[in-house]
Amino acid sequence: MKSPVPMHIPDGFLSIAVAGILWLVSLVFIFIALKKAGKEIDESRLPLVGVLAAAIFAGQMLNFAVSGGTSGHLLGAALAVLLVGPWPAVLIMTSVVVVQALVFQDGGILTLGANLFNMAVVGVAVAYFVSSLFRRWFGRQRWAALLTAFTAGWLSIFIASLAAALELAFSGTSPANIAIPAMGGIHALIGIGEGLITLGAVSLLMASKPQLFDQTSKEKVKSSLVWIAGLIFTVILLVFSPLASSKPDGLEWVAEKLGFLIMAQDASYHIIPDYVLPGIQNEALATIMAGVIGVIIVIAVVTLLTRRNKAASQS
Amino acid sequence: MPAGAFQRASYLPGGSALHRCDARVKLALLSTFLLTIALLPIGAWVVYALIGGLLLAGLLISELPLAVLCKRSLILEIPIILVLLPQLFIKNGDSLELAIFPYHHVYLSVMGLERIVSLLIRSWLSLQGAVLITSVTRFEDLLAAMRACGLPHLMTVIFGLMWRYLFILIGEASRMNQARASRSAAGQSGAARPLGLIIWNARVTGGMAGALLLRSLERSERIHQAMQARGYDGHLRGSSMEEPLTAKQKGLTLLFVLTGFLLLFIAYGWKMR
Numbered sequence: 001m002k003s004p005v006p007m008h009i010p011d012g013f014l015s016i017a018v019a020g021i022l023w024l025v026s027l028v029f030i031f032i033a034l035k036k037a038g039k040e041i042d043e044s045r046l047p048l049v050g051v052l053a054a055a056i057f058a059g060q061m062l063n064f065a066v067s068g069g070t071s072g073h074l075l076g077a078a079l080a081v082l083l084v085g086p087w088p089a090v091l092i093m094t095s096v097v098v099v100q101a102l103v104f105q106d107g108g109i110l111t112l113g114a115n116l117f118n119m120a121v122v123g124v125a126v127a128y129f130v131s132s133l134f135r136r137w138f139g140r141q142r143w144a145a146l147l148t149a150f151t152a153g154w155l156s157i158f159i160a161s162l163a164a165a166l167e168l169a170f171s172g173t174s175p176a177n178i179a180i181p182a183m184g185g186i187h188a189l190i191g192i193g194e195g196l197i198t199l200g201a202v203s204l205l206m207a208s209k210p211q212l213f214d215q216t217s218k219e220k221v222k223s224s225l226v227w228i229a230g231l232i233f234t235v236i237l238l239v240f241s242p243l244a245s246s247k248p249d250g251l252e253w254v255a256e257k258l259g260f261l262i263m264a265q266d267a268s269y270h271i272i273p274d275y276v277l278p279g280i281q282n283e284a285l286a287t288i289m290a291g292v293i294g295v296i297i298v299i300a301v302v303t304l305l306t307r308r309n310k311a312a313s314q315s
Numbered sequence: 316m317p318a319g320a321f322q323r324a325s326y327l328p329g330g331s332a333l334h335r336c337d338a339r340v341k342l343a344l345l346s347t348f349l350l351t352i353a354l355l356p357i358g359a360w361v362v363y364a365l366i367g368g369l370l371l372a373g374l375l376i377s378e379l380p381l382a383v384l385c386k387r388s389l390i391l392e393i394p395i396i397l398v399l400l401p402q403l404f405i406k407n408g409d410s411l412e413l414a415i416f417p418y419h420h421v422y423l424s425v426m427g428l429e430r431i432v433s434l435l436i437r438s439w440l441s442l443q444g445a446v447l448i449t450s451v452t453r454f455e456d457l458l459a460a461m462r463a464c465g466l467p468h469l470m471t472v473i474f475g476l477m478w479r480y481l482f483i484l485i486g487e488a489s490r491m492n493q494a495r496a497s498r499s500a501a502g503q504s505g506a507a508r509p510l511g512l513i514i515w516n517a518r519v520t521g522g523m524a525g526a527l528l529l530r531s532l533e534r535s536e537r538i539h540q541a542m543q544a545r546g547y548d549g550h551l552r553g554s555s556m557e558e559p560l561t562a563k564q565k566g567l568t569l570l571f572v573l574t575g576f577l578l579l580f581i582a583y584g585w586k587m588r
Contacts, residue, residue, distance in 0.1 A: 200522050
């Protein structure tokens with residue numbers, strides 16, 4: 001089992017302020033989800049949520065080879081949203097992320113708030129936003145459901161990775177003009193795997209148990225809050241990320257004013273020009289180049305590592 | 316999940332003082348430990364060493380094989396570490412000049428290097444601490460401790476149910492993977508149409524995920540019937556932590572918090588010097 005998804009932020013990678021604020025935001029969201037889902041989940045659906053959490057956790061083990069040793073696999077936020085609606089999906093993803101952190105140490109404990117925010121809040125909200133928007137646009141045909149599955153899967157991964165990159169940049173762990181294009185670029189690729197698996201799963205479930213997707217009574221409680229949250233996360237992260245990555249000094253200024261940086265020293269982000277990107281004057285071009293270089297480095301390293309693992313497991 | 320992370324999961328049975336310690340105290344100790352590390356400044360090497368010593372003491376007290384515990388914390392997620400690398404090339408303060416290429420010198424930021432090394436050390440210390448505590452505490456006890464610390468009832472039930480069926484479903488998923496591999500559908504990277512192969516692979520995997528979810532849905536219905544047959548009334552029975560902490564346990568927690576403050580004090584004092 002190998003995963004090239006650098007989405008679970010370990011302890012030590014976020015400043016206390018960023019980690020604390022995201023803990024607070026996630027807790028508020030999960031608390032609302034508990035209240036809403038308490039109404040929505042009657043007692044008979046309680047085992048459903050617990051077992052689906054276990055199933056999505058186990059489903060993350062299912063992967064497929066892409067090329068050069070990298071593999072596509074599942075995060076599952078979109079799949080959970082499509083199956084049980086947004087609020088129970090928040091609880092399902094919360095359980096998955098918490099058990100990953102507490103038992104398997106995948107992702108830190110102080111940074112658990114941030115990881116919950118990225119995967120259980122942003123991932124779910126974005127997937128729900130896409131699915132209800134597409135339902136309004138395209139109705140309930142089969143092709144529309146499949147398109148929804150793919151897009152919700154892809155976008156939830158992509159936006160969640162932008163959130164993670166911004167958190168790392170805000171903490172001063174990694175400069176924005178490299179972290180954001182690199183994380184976003186890699187996850188735009190990884191998200192395709194997520195989208196395809198979600199699509200495959202939904203098409204199988206539609207064929208064998210169509211009543212799962214028929215019931216409109218599934219969402220007894222209004223979920224407009226999730227819809228709006230999804231819209232806001234998508235727009236803000238899509239607009240703010242390129243801005244932050246082309247103006248890293250601005251982001252750093254904001255982070256410093258708010259006391260987000262790990263350390264108080266002045267750490268102006270000036271990439272040493274002669275080394276990283278010799279001769280490129282255009283800042284936007286340089287940003288894109290930095291992103292491309294980052295992606296290539298990551299893919300190369302992951303490929304090398306997984307090659308070695310494969311060789312070791314074969315011998 | 317990084318490769319091999321599932322090996323970290325197992326609770327290692329034992330009879331040491333750490334195993335017998337109340338899970339609530341262990342939870343408090345771990346939180347203090349992690350918070351202290353997170354608040355430490357960059358480059359406080361002496362304090363990192365002190366904390367390493369504390370951690371080593373903890374590892375020895377647990378009476379578990381040291382090699383096993385350390386191996387668990389070394390399964391790191393490599394890709395996330397790569398986000399640190401750009402720090403090396405940021406111009407602030409001194410820079411290290413390396414003449415690797417004949418006409419092109421490489422500049423490395425000393426402060427960036429210091430930062431990366433500190434960050435990795437602190438990240439590893441946190442990870443090793445969490446590995447230690449989860450190796451000596453059963454998840455059920457951890458859950459009960461979290462319940463005692465105010466985790467909502469609904470969440471406790473969901474976690475409990477998830478935990479009970481997690482390893483059954485992980486087994487099911489790995490059997491599915493095995494079945495696919497023996498049908499020879501595992502990656503044939505040298506295929507003529509790589510894109511088509513990827514999409515086909517993804518569809519197969521999607522079908523597997525769908526089947527897994529479908530089986531889980533049916534399983535959850537059976538679970539609910541079984542729960543009702545046994546008279547489920549919305550409350551889970553099991554170890555609840557009702558009895559209050561003893562003075563000794565409170566004292567231990569307080570001592571640990573004070574040690575944390577002391578270490579922070581030393582770290583910042585040493586830094587100011």
